[in-house]
Structure formats: C-alpha cells, structure tokens
Amino acid sequence: MDWGKGIVVVIAVFVLFMAGLVGICVKQDDIHLVTQNYYEEEIKYQDQIDKIINAHxxxxxxxxxxxxxxxxxxxxPVGAKGTLHLFRPSDARLDQKIDFQLLNKEENTVDVTHLKAGYWKVKLTWEENGVSYYEEKKINI
Structure with a gap:
C-alpha cells in the first residue's frame, strides 16, 4: 500500500467516525434545560440575591x-409559607415543587424516600413577616 491509499483510508475512517458521532448526538432526546424561562429568570436574579442575603x-x-x-x-417558624423545589440536575422530568404553609411544627419534615437515588438540589423559597428568603442544599439520596 502506498502513501496515497493510506491517506485516503485515514480520511475515510475519520469521516465515518465523525458521521457516527453526529448521528449519536442527533438521536439524544433527553437533553433538559435548567429552566424553560432562562432569560426571564436571569433578569429577576437580583431579587434572588436579596433573598439569599436575607437567609444568610x-x-x-x-x-x-x-x-x-x-x-x-x-x-x-409556624406561619411561614413558600415553595420547596426538589431539583434533579440530570433529569428535569423528576423535579418536584411542593407549596407549603406551616400551621404547626410537625409539618416541617418532607419525606424524600420516593425520589430516585442520586444527586439532588433542595431549593427552599419562603416568606415570613413580609420578608422573602431563599436557601439551597445539595443532597445525595
């Protein structure tokens, strides 16, 4: 085999390899954005920063x-109300949002045994006495 045929074979293998990778990328259907309204939430992020400062x-x-x-x-405390967002970064279909208003101390616990094992972010947004707060915790189930 001479140099010309070798170069053609290498280029052909490279083109087939790249075509295979493109085919794999096109067939993926489980790509999820962090949020569907990314730009709208980015504009409101100063409010989020204020809530984080309040929580700290x-x-x-x-x-x-x-x-x-x-x-x-x-x-x-009793009387606080807000939203608990159980966020799965790897699969948005598993996300859950739980709205709550605490009327007694026993409601402070949320069972997460039903969630799929793995990495989760727990995002808590609440309001008490007219002040808004935001807290986030990373957990492994």
Missing part, C-alpha cells in the same frame, strides 16, 4: 437533611 442573616440553619430517615427538615 438568620442565626439558625434552615434546611437539614436526615440521612437515616431520608427526609428534609425545614426549621421554619
């Missing part, structure tokens, strides 16, 4: 994860 100013830990019971504990 608290003198107690708001979100804790109990590994043994597989539950998320929200240490919030």
């Amino acid at each position: 100013s608290l003198d107690y830990e708001v979100l804790t994860y109990n590994i043994q019971l597989k539950s998320v504990v929200m240490n919030l």
Whole structure:
C-alpha cells in the first residue's frame, strides 16, 4: 500500500467516525434545560440575591437533611409559607415543587424516600413577616 491509499483510508475512517458521532448526538432526546424561562429568570436574579442575603442573616440553619430517615427538615417558624423545589440536575422530568404553609411544627419534615437515588438540589423559597428568603442544599439520596 502506498502513501496515497493510506491517506485516503485515514480520511475515510475519520469521516465515518465523525458521521457516527453526529448521528449519536442527533438521536439524544433527553437533553433538559435548567429552566424553560432562562432569560426571564436571569433578569429577576437580583431579587434572588436579596433573598439569599436575607437567609444568610438568620442565626439558625434552615434546611437539614436526615440521612437515616431520608427526609428534609425545614426549621421554619409556624406561619411561614413558600415553595420547596426538589431539583434533579440530570433529569428535569423528576423535579418536584411542593407549596407549603406551616400551621404547626410537625409539618416541617418532607419525606424524600420516593425520589430516585442520586444527586439532588433542595431549593427552599419562603416568606415570613413580609420578608422573602431563599436557601439551597445539595443532597445525595
């Protein structure tokens, strides 16, 4: 085999390899964005920063994860209301949002045993006494 045929074979193998990779990329259907309204939420991000600052100013830990019971504990006062967002970065179809209003202390625990094992972000947005807060915790189930 001479140099000309070798070069043609190498180029042909490279083209077939690249065509295979493009085919694999085109067939993927489970690509999910972090959020569908990315630009709208980016514009509102200063409000999010203010909520995070408010949460950091608290003198107690708001979100804790109990590994043994597989539950998320929200240490919030009675009367607080908001949303608990269980966010799965690898698959948006598994995300869950739970709206709550705490009427007694027993409602502070959320059971997460039904969630698929793996990496999750727990995002808690709440309001108490007219002040908005945001806390985020990363957990492995």
